[in-house]
Amino acid sequence: MSARSEERAGPASPQPRTAAGTASADVAARATTGFRQRYGAEPAGRWAAPGRVNLIGEHTDYNDGFVLPFALPMRTVVAAAPRDEPRWTVWSELDDEPVGFGPEEADEPGRVPGWAAYVAGVVWALRAAGQPVPGARLAVASDVPVGSGLSSSAAIESAVLAALVDLGNLDLPAERWPRLAQHAENDYVGAPTGIMDQSAVIRGRAGHALFLDCRTEQVDQIPFDLDAAGLAVLVVDSRAPHRHADGEYASRRRSCEEAARILGVPALRDVDPADLDAALAKLPDDETRRRVRHVVTEDQRVLDTVALLRAGRVGEIGPLLTASHASMRDDFEITVPEIDTAVEAALAAGAYGARMTGGGFGGCVLALVDASAADAVADAVAAAYAERGFAAPATRAVHPTGGVTRLD
Ligand code: GLA
Numbered sequence: 001m002s003a004r005s006e007e008r009a010g011p012a013s014p015q016p017r018t019a020a021g022t023a024s025a026d027v028a029a030r031a032t033t034g035f036r037q038r039y040g041a042e043p044a045g046r047w048a049a050p051g052r053v054n055l056i057g058e059h060t061d062y063n064d065g066f067v068l069p070f071a072l073p074m075r076t077v078v079a080a081a082p083r084d085e086p087r088w089t090v091w092s093e094l095d096d097e098p099v100g101f102g103p104e105e106a107d108e109p110g111r112v113p114g115w116a117a118y119v120a121g122v123v124w125a126l127r128a129a130g131q132p133v134p135g136a137r138l139a140v141a142s143d144v145p146v147g148s149g150l151s152s153s154a155a156i157e158s159a160v161l162a163a164l165v166d167l168g169n170l171d172l173p174a175e176r177w178p179r180l181a182q183h184a185e186n187d188y189v190g191a192p193t194g195i196m197d198q199s200a201v202i203r204g205r206a207g208h209a210l211f212l213d214c215r216t217e218q219v220d221q222i223p224f225d226l227d228a229a230g231l232a233v234l235v236v237d238s239r240a241p242h243r244h245a246d247g248e249y250a251s252r253r254r255s256c257e258e259a260a261r262i263l264g265v266p267a268l269r270d271v272d273p274a275d276l277d278a279a280l281a282k283l284p285d286d287e288t289r290r291r292v293r294h295v296v297t298e299d300q301r302v303l304d305t306v307a308l309l310r311a312g313r314v315g316e317i318g319p320l321l322t323a324s325h326a327s328m329r330d331d332f333e334i335t336v337p338e339i340d341t342a343v344e345a346a347l348a349a350g351a352y353g354a355r356m357t358g359g360g361f362g363g364c365v366l367a368l369v370d371a372s373a374a375d376a377v378a379d380a381v382a383a384a385y386a387e388r389g390f391a392a393p394a395t396r397a398v399h400p401t402g403g404v405t406r407l408d
Contacts, residue, residue: 024048028077028407030093030141035079038091038098039137043079045166049159049404050075051144052151052200053235053366054357055209055224056317056324057302059332061194063256063295064215064267066302069196070224070400071204072235076142076155077407080163083135090119090160092140103127109188118153121184122160126170129180134168145394148237149363153189154197157181158404166406177202177404178217192250193359204403211306215269222309224400229314232371234346236381237394240338240362249359252332255291259283268295290331297327318352318368325355334360338390342381349373349380 028046035043050071057067088106091098092115099116106112106127112120119138126133138160144152158181165172172180181198185191199212199219208221226232260268263279271279276296280289301320308317325343329335339356346354346367354367369377378395385393 024073024075024077024143027075027141027143028079031077031079031139034091034093034141035081035137035139038139039081039089041081041137043139044081045163046077046079046407047159047162047166047404048075048077048407049155049157049162049201050204050401051155052197052204053233053364053398054196054200055233055366056305056321056355057196057298058324058328058355058357058360059252059256059334060269060295060298060302061196061212061214062192062253063260063299064269065295065299066269066306067196067199067212067214068209068222068302068305069200069204069212070209071200071403072144072150072398073401074142074144074150076140076144076152076159078138078140078156078159078163080136080138080160080167082167083137086133086135088119088123088136088138090116090138090140092116093142094140094146110190115156117189118156118184119160121188122157122164122181124188125180125184126161126164126172128183129172131170131172132168133164133170136164136167138163145237147242147362149358149360150235151197151201151358153185153191154181154201157184158198158201162404162406174202175217191246192253200403202403204401206400206402208400209309211302215267220306222306224309224314226314226371226399230371231314231352232369232374232397233399234351234367234369234374234377234395235357235398236342236346236365236367236378238336238338238342238362238365239391239393240336242362243336245359245361248334248361252291252334255288256295259288259292263292268292269299271296273297273300290333294327294331298324301327315352315368321353321355321366321368322347328356328360332360336361337388338385338393339363339365341384341388341390342393343367345381345384346377349377351377 054069178198211220342365351367
């Protein structure tokens with residue numbers, strides 16, 4: 001990890017912000033301590049995977065479209081050691097009791113429930129791919145917030161995957177890791193997500209946003225140098241309770257797939273924005289038309305954002321971010337009052353752009369602001385929340401960091 005990967009703290013912010021360098025070191029130490037206490041031995045190594053935030057391109061990944069996420073400074077660390085028999089035991093600081101499972105449970109999706117399903121899912125996906133997965137003991141610590149839409153699940157999947165690949169010397173190039181981790185989440189855990197989160201967490205690069213074509217999995221690392229532009233990205237955890245997020249996500253996905261079928265294209269990515277009106281006219285109802293309009297216009301906003309970033313015009317992407325939010329709010333209908341309040345307050349306080357990030361129905365908002373205005377914007381969001389009687393939001397400034405890595 002480079003120094004750039006550390007969380008950046010604005011002065012006098014409303015939230016305590018971790019001093020540079022301490023967060024990941026603490027998390028790694030907690031994973032080691034947990035391993036020693038639980039297993040009475042030293043780990044063979046430690047692997048760290050970040051959370052992610054998506055700059056733009058929401059609900060486009062499972063439509064074979066474009067996304068532009070980046071990896072966050074918050075990390076999940078797995079301390080692990082191999083064992084002789086094919087059994088896996090995993091302890092997490094989220095839970096006192098470790099969870100143990102063997103091949104029978106790993107080979108049957110759903111047998112290992114709760115957070116440990118993400119670990120069993122990785123074992124399952126590797127075994128399903130014919131890999132000789134080593135048995136292992138694992139201990140997990142994390143400062144990626146759970147349930148905030150910052151991909152704590154992709155972080156644990158990816159850290160565990162990296163650990164098992166290394167411990168078993170598996171012949172598995174890193175380009176294949178995102179699909180395997182997604183496979184674990186889709187088919188073992190049972191969440192029908194796309195490829196974005198795992199790609200960002202595995203392939204992220206410090207100082208860059210990851211421009212991903214979700215059809216071809218081609219990646220372009222786009223320089224995203226906030227310091228040079230005098231800018232900051234704030235991530236506001238809305239603290240909104242997730243409202244039926246899983247069912248709503250799945251139903252959005254079904255609508256998109258059904259619309260693609262009606263339009264006779266493999267995926268909504270294949271609808272040319274120039275032909276959008278003609279495509280919409282073929283759809284049966286207003287709701288489906290709005291869902292399709294979101295996806296098609298959102299893909300174009302990703303391409304426009306990438307073009308601006310490539311031209312070094314970072315400060316000019318703000319209106320695209322805000323347009324993305326309006327599209328999610330009005331057409332895709334995945335925002336909630338806390339989220340809309342945070343976006344409006346950030347914009348009113350001078351943000352260049354702001355939008356919900358992630359799957360929706362809660363989670364986080366990101367805002368692009370002048371670095372010198374970061375605290376004022378964070379304060380304005382907190383004040384708007386207080387006025388509406390919402391639980392206080394948590395705001396932090398973030399920079400793009402590197403993807404999953406072996407620490408030692
Ligand atoms: C969640 C999913 C991703 C993606 C986003 C929406 O984060 O895990 O695959 O679909 O929602 O863009």
